[in-house]
Amino acid sequence: MNCIQIPIFFMRVICPYVPLLSSLLLWRCGPFQMGDWLKWALVSVVQFVIGKRFYVAAGRALRNGSTNMDVLVALGTSASYFYSVCALLYGAVTGFQSPTYFETSSMLITFVLLGKYLECLAKGKTSDAIKKLVELAPATALLVVKDKGGRCIGEREIDSLLIQPSDTLKVLPGTKVPADGVVVWGSSYINESMVTGESVPVLKEVSSSVIGGTMNLHGALHIKATKVGSDAVLSQIISLVETAQMSKAPIQKFADYVASIFVPIVVGLSLVTFFSWYISGILGAYPEEWLPKNGTYFVFSLMFSISVVVIACPCALGLATPTAVMVATGVGANNGVLIKGGEALERAQKIKYVIFDKTGTLTQGKASVTDAKVFTGMGRGEFLRWVASAEASSEHPLAKAIVEYARHYHFFDEPSATSQTPSRESTVSGWLLDVSDFLALPGRGVKCFVDGKQVLVGNRKLMTESGIAIPDQVEHFVVKLEESAKTGVLVAFDDKIIGVLGIADPLKREAAVVIEGLLKMGVKPVMVTGDNWRTARAVAKEVGIQDVRAEVMPAGKADVIRLFQKDGSIVSMVGDGINDSPALAAADIGMAIGAGTDIAIEAADYVLMRNNLEDVITAIDLSRKTFTRIRLNYIFAMAYNVIAIPIAAGALFPSLGIMLPPWVAGACMALSSVSVVCSSLLLRRYRKPRLTTILEITAE
Known part of the structure; x- marks a missing residue:
């Protein structure tokens, strides 16, 4: 901030009422009074040292063939500063003391910097989501030390940054999970709300995946680290939110375009204001009593002109979109909705x-076999054994449901019902049969050879393409399954359909x-x-x-x-x-x-961290409310300029005597920017629609 403004303000407001200080400032030292020397020296530091950033930024913009608010600030403060220097030198040569406006220059820069500081404070609050996410990661982890045989021989606390994939970590109750991983021992409930937004604790058992940064509530767990550093879910979320907050929405291009043509227009309005007041004064259109003490028509007109330049800075326009986008992406992250930009x-x-x-979107994605019917003499146990062997290599949710169903079916007690089936001596992996030439056909099913015999598991399309006829009784059974919202899976062995599985996936x-x-x-x-x-x-x-x-x-x-x-x-x-x-x-x-x-x-473009369809509503609703807020910001910023520029130009001075000095115009400009940021911050109060109120939402 600008601490030099304090003595300048003190000299202008306090010193005239303290006789000793007043006489000291009026003491003539060379061609100028001591007060003039001090103000010139102090304001020069403000103008060219503290205000250097505005000259640099303005020069860069002009070299690139564009204009921005820095150009207006540099013009306004330079006009005030250099006029005061000229008035001071003119008074020293001629003895005619014209008023100087050094304070105007320094106060303009002070208020602009104050506005930027307040904007930074306000925009800093929009990054709370990232700060909260970063704070989720624990600083240390409890490493389980193992010997060469894989037996646990001790524990050691290490920095979380030193965790490597495949490390075994111990997570005690009440502590945070240090890294993404898989549970290898123990069971517990974990609160994942800080990452996924899901408030209900999730049961974690052996083979369950866990997310780094989530809170272990009850039992102790041993987890095997799978993703660390930038590969971890938490790191990806943080990176995604940061990228989104820095990206520009297409509507921002409109604001940039308006700002690029607005600045030249403002400069033109400033010149029109100056010449209108100056020529009118020379022609006697208004009385000399309107002029400030020892003032001239030139100075009187110049103050109006500078006020127009300063108050019209399009800062608020430039902040309308990015601040709202920053707040919205942070709010989305807090609600488990990650927005890419x-x-x-x-x-x-x-x-x-x-x-x-x-599957997995409208339904729960937890398919389960509800029906298993064999249409030949093969026993149910052997039938399931063949199907499970064929599906064991598939990653499809239906395949996993079939394997899981077969695993829990005690088919080993059931005698073989057909001489065609392979003997139990050929089993591998305990109970599955040997599989070769496995081929997954997307949208159809799987095809493979089990102990040299071809097995097809899939839908009608797979059977039809393979030239396998579907008997009427099989078709009738499949139709009944489908009419009950179940999926019928056909199983063929050596070009003949031998059975059907009915699989249900409950709706969310x-x-x-x-x-x-x-x-x-x-x-x-x-x-x-x-x-x-x-x-x-x-x-x-x-x-x-x-x-x-x-x-x-x-x-x-x-x-x-x-x-x-x-x-x-x-x-x-x-x-x-x-x-x-x-x-x-x-x-x-x-x-x-x-x-x-x-x-x-x-x-x-959106990652809905919870497996919940409500977040689709949240994503659309948040977007609509964000851009309603952006439009309000634009209306507010433009309306501010429409009202403020005529007042700064002196439209109300003849009738009401209202005049905005340049330093007041600078304060108004700064406050307008802060008000737009605060308007965007109102989005932090956003509450996602609840399931009970979703039906009350109407299109905007």
Whole structure:
């Protein structure tokens, strides 16, 4: 800040009322009074040392062929300073003492710097989300020391920065998880709300993944570190929020353009103001009594001109968008909604269609086998054994559900019902059979050889493409499953269908309400899935979606999105961020549901850290409220200039005697910038719509 302004202010306000100090300042020292020497020296330091930044920035802008607020500050303060120097020198030569305005120059710079300081304080509050995230990471960790045989022989406290992947760490109750990892021993409930926004503690057992920075509530855990440093989820979140806060929204380009043409206009208005008052005074259009003591028409006009330059600085206009974007991205992070940047935030307010994936998005993603029917003489146990062996190499959620179901089925007690099945002596991994030539066919199923025999597990399309006929009784059973919102998985052995599995994936409890909430907001929901039409329609009917696209391959989802984009509509895709990554990238706004995998963060514009559809509503609602606030900021900033410039130019002086000295204009300019920042900070009071009130949301 400008501490030199204190003695200048003291000399102007206090000293005239203290006889000793007043006489000292009036004491003539050479051609000038002592007060003039002191003010000139002190203000020169303010103008060219403290105010150097404005000259540097203004020069840089002019060299680049543009103008900004620094140009206006440099013009206004220089006019005041150099006029005062000329008046002082003219008085020394002629003996005619003209008033000087050194205080105006120093006070202008002081108020501009005060405004910048207050802006920094206000904008600093917008980074609270990042500070809170950084503070989540614990400083130390408890390393489990093992011998060469892998046995635990001790514990050692280490700095968290020294954690390496594969290290085994002990997490005590009431302490934070030091790194991303997998539980290898123990069970406990962990509070992940500070990262995901989910308030309910999550049970963690062996093989469960944990996120660094979350709080262990109950039992002790041993975790194996998997991601450390910049690869950790917490670090990626912090990086994402920082990038978003530094990015520009497209609407900011409009503000930059307005500012670039506004400055030359202001300079022109300043010159018009000066010549209007000066020529009017010379022509006798207003009385000499209006002039300040010992003042001239030139000085009188110059003060109005400088006030126009200073009060019209477009600082508030330039702050309207970036401050709101910074606050919004921070608020989003606090609510588990990570926004990749201002552009994504701006586009989300205009979303017309939200396209949902089915599995893991509208449904819980925890598929379970509900039916298993064999249409040949093969025993159920052997049937499940064959299917599980084929699906064990697949990463698809349905495949994992089949393997898990078979694992819990006690088929070893069931005698082999057919001579075609391989003997138990050929099993590997305890109970699975040998598999070769495994091939995953996206949107169809899997094909492989089990002990030299071909096995196909998948949908009708896979069977049809493989030339396998589907018997009527099998088709009838599959139709019944699909009409019950279940997925029918056909199993063929040596070109003959031998059985069907029915798999159900329960809908998320909030799905139907969120869909209705989107409709109330004027957003049309669409479901796109690779599942069959009957299952897709049954699920869509249950949640209230009218527009359904089924039997769509992963790559085809991107084509569906482009179809909706043809008329210029803004389309959002909500998926799990893995097999939906092409669609997430093709959409105008990609929203990845889940714990924020690398692929989700890379492909999506929004990462919804909680596995909760309510956050889709939150993302759109936050975007709309943010840009409502930005528009209000612009209206406020422009209205301020429309009102303030005529007053600064002296429009009210003839009738009301109201005049804004340049230093008052500088104070008003600084306060206008701070007021815009404070307006943006009101977004910190944002509360996401709750499930019970989503239906009350209306489109803005």
